[in-house]
Amino acid sequence: MKKNRKIFIIAGILVVIAILLYIFLWMLTTKQPLKLNDPVRNAILQKNITRILVRNSTQVLAMVVSAVLIATTSLVFQTLTNNRILTPSLIGFDAIFVTIQTFIIFIFSSTSILFYNPYVNFITATLLMIIITLFMYRLILRKNRNNIIFLLLVGMVLSTLARSSANFLQTIMDPAEFDSLIIRTQVSITQMNLNVIWIATPLMIFIIFALFREIKNYDVMALGESQAVGLGVNYNQKMNLSLIYIAIAMSISTALIGPISFLGLIAVNAARELLKTYKHLPLFILSSMIAVIFLVIGQVIVAETGYLTSVTVLISLIGGAYMIYLVLKENKI
Amino acid sequence: MIEIKNISQAYGQFKVLKDVDLTIQDNKITALIGANGAGKSTLLGVIARLLEPSRGEVYLDGVDMREIKSQEIAKKIAILKQTNQLNIRITIRDLVSFGRFPHCKGHLKKADLDKIEESLSYMDVKDIEHKYLDELSGGQRQRAYIAMILAQDTKYIFLDEPLNNLDMRYAVEMMTILQRLVKELGKTIVVVMHDINFAAAFSDHIIAMKDGQIIHEGDINYMMDKAKLDHVFDHDFCIAGVNGRKVCIYYNHDSEVQIEEAI
Numbered sequence A: 001m002k003k004n005r006k007i008f009i010i011a012g013i014l015v016v017i018a019i020l021l022y023i024f025l026w027m028l029t030t031k032q033p034l035k036l037n038d039p040v041r042n043a044i045l046q047k048n049i050t051r052i053l054v055r056n057s058t059q060v061l062a063m064v065v066s067a068v069l070i071a072t073t074s075l076v077f078q079t080l081t082n083n084r085i086l087t088p089s090l091i092g093f094d095a096i097f098v099t100i101q102t103f104i105i106f107i108f109s110s111t112s113i114l115f116y117n118p119y120v121n122f123i124t125a126t127l128l129m130i131i132i133t134l135f136m137y138r139l140i141l142r143k144n145r146n147n148i149i150f151l152l153l154v155g156m157v158l159s160t161l162a163r164s165s166a167n168f169l170q171t172i173m174d175p176a177e178f179d180s181l182i183i184r185t186q187v188s189i190t191q192m193n194l195n196v197i198w199i200a201t202p203l204m205i206f207i208i209f210a211l212f213r214e215i216k217n218y219d220v221m222a223l224g225e226s227q228a229v230g231l232g233v234n235y236n237q238k239m240n241l242s243l244i245y246i247a248i249a250m251s252i253s254t255a256l257i258g259p260i261s262f263l264g265l266i267a268v269n270a271a272r273e274l275l276k277t278y279k280h281l282p283l284f285i286l287s288s289m290i291a292v293i294f295l296v297i298g299q300v301i302v303a304e305t306g307y308l309t310s311v312t313v314l315i316s317l318i319g320g321a322y323m324i325y326l327v328l329k330e331n332k333i
Numbered sequence B: 001m002i003e004i005k006n007i008s009q010a011y012g013q014f015k016v017l018k019d020v021d022l023t024i025q026d027n028k029i030t031a032l033i034g035a036n037g038a039g040k041s042t043l044l045g046v047i048a049r050l051l052e053p054s055r056g057e058v059y060l061d062g063v064d065m066r067e068i069k070s071q072e073i074a075k076k077i078a079i080l081k082q083t084n085q086l087n088i089r090i091t092i093r094d095l096v097s098f099g100r101f102p103h104c105k106g107h108l109k110k111a112d113l114d115k116i117e118e119s120l121s122y123m124d125v126k127d128i129e130h131k132y133l134d135e136l137s138g139g140q141r142q143r144a145y146i147a148m149i150l151a152q153d154t155k156y157i158f159l160d161e162p163l164n165n166l167d168m169r170y171a172v173e174m175m176t177i178l179q180r181l182v183k184e185l186g187k188t189i190v191v192v193m194h195d196i197n198f199a200a201a202f203s204d205h206i207i208a209m210k211d212g213q214i215i216h217e218g219d220i221n222y223m224m225d226k227a228k229l230d231h232v233f234d235h236d237f238c239i240a241g242v243n244g245r246k247v248c249i250y251y252n253h254d255s256e257v258q259i260e261e262a263i
Helices: A002-029 A039-081 A093-108 A118-141 A148-171 A175-185 A194-213 A215-221 A225-230 A235-257 A263-275 A280-304 A311-331 B040-047 B070-074 B092-098 B110-122 B138-152 B168-185 B196-202 B226-233 B253-262
Strands: B002-011 B014-024 B029-034 B055-060 B077-080 B156-160 B188-192 B205-210 B213-218 B238-242 B245-249
Touching (some): A002 A039, A002 A263, A002 A280, A039 A194, A039 A280, A093 A118, A093 A235, A118 A148, A118 A194, A118 A235, A148 A311, A194 A215, A194 A280, A215 A235, A215 A280, A263 A280, B002 B040, B014 B040, B014 B213, B029 B040, B029 B168, B029 B196, B040 B077, B040 B156, B077 B138, B092 B110, B092 B138, B138 B168, B168 B188, B168 B196, B196 B245, B205 B226, B213 B226
Parallel strands (some): B029 B188, B029 B205, B077 B156, B156 B188
Antiparallel strands (some): B002 B014, B205 B213, B238 B245
16 A cells, blocks of 8 residues: 555656646747847747747646546446457547548538537537447447457457548548548647637546546446346446446547547556556556656657657557557467 | 246347246255256346346346346345456455445445455455465365355355366365355355256255256256156266265266166
């Protein structure tokens, strides 16, 4: 317990440092360092400092919201599917979100309220996402729960299929429509879509709250479906509800910072390794912190090196290697 | 009392259970026997509401189980499935604590902790309570699971092949414990088994299933009968008497005569 507290304190400090670095780092590292006695620059700075700080804070908020959602829902997803490798994004959920956006614009055109109003668009896409998620669970996940390799394959095929069909539609689309689509779908951590942050943040708080309320149930569900039912958990109801939360969370994080495949995998498994527990409460908290640290510090590093690469690539590099290790270990090949 | 009425269950086109009617007798060990694929585990799963039957009802103390909340059922019926593959690392004590979930929703109170202690001691795993399940022998692990079921404190206990992976000594020990549970704590236990001799030696009542139907049912003396067992398993059995008990021999037919002579 004592050791765990130390881990939490260190992680907490790192989170704070990461966030502060992201918000204030530009002051120290711009090509022409700030000289407080420079009257010209000072005037410009005074005018813009609030704007810059607000922008950076909003961006960091978007990253924190996404990271926390990715980490917690990945953990819940692993409990539901009874394994520790799959995450919603590895199954291709984020690719599906992008495809949904493309379909909306293709069918309704960019002048439709379903597209140009960011809130209506977000809600429509999220609703579709929920339906597809529930459908996918029934169709694939539930039956093949123990076949991780198969599920990973399904995830790969599905995300490729989703991306290719989106690509296809984009190719035959009106160029003007395509232009407006790009803004929505080419979201990445360097080009965040902050339009929906004010609907995403309260939604995130709601989801986190809802997940925390179910924490004891998730502990039991980790024993497996029949055991959980035997102990009186209303498994189907809890599962459907959790899947809806997962779908919303994936929509939020993909809408805000674009797809990041391996963040959930890294965060959840790192938390598991560090805490060596099956209890969801500490895992929820620590994996969220780790996700924030990875994402924000990664982004700071990328920014400092002049955007030579993107943090998504960095995380995929680490996460991909880690996943291969996990797959080999779990299957004892 | 648990009554099963007209239960049918199908996986796709294949009918696993066909209009099964059954009353489970209280304060007894009931053994469920039958060939592989006869529908024993499915029947057990349906009674313990792990599986939704495609037709029919299960009544718990006269009330249709579908009208009882899952949590309330969990206070009356406990079930242990044969595959207990866990992908989480958990200590015996934590596992047994899960047995209190229907009663406390995960917030353990004094009464729950007492019950956990009691179950750990009863199953003789108190001294290894902090060991992880994957460090245990098959027998210890099975005892840990039974301790969880005990902590759940239910009248009915359903066990799906609890003797799997146990050597003879542990298997006898397990069945002796089940007998004690019935005698000392007044439980009602239903066990799916493969070994007819174990069923005959330790249970009070035997139900034989074949092709999704109950074909014979009765006490040990009635059931340990060559014609009936041959019918159930489509196999040539030989019933012998050892120490005043009926024993079933299921191999080496030529030696039939010798065995009977030896008695």
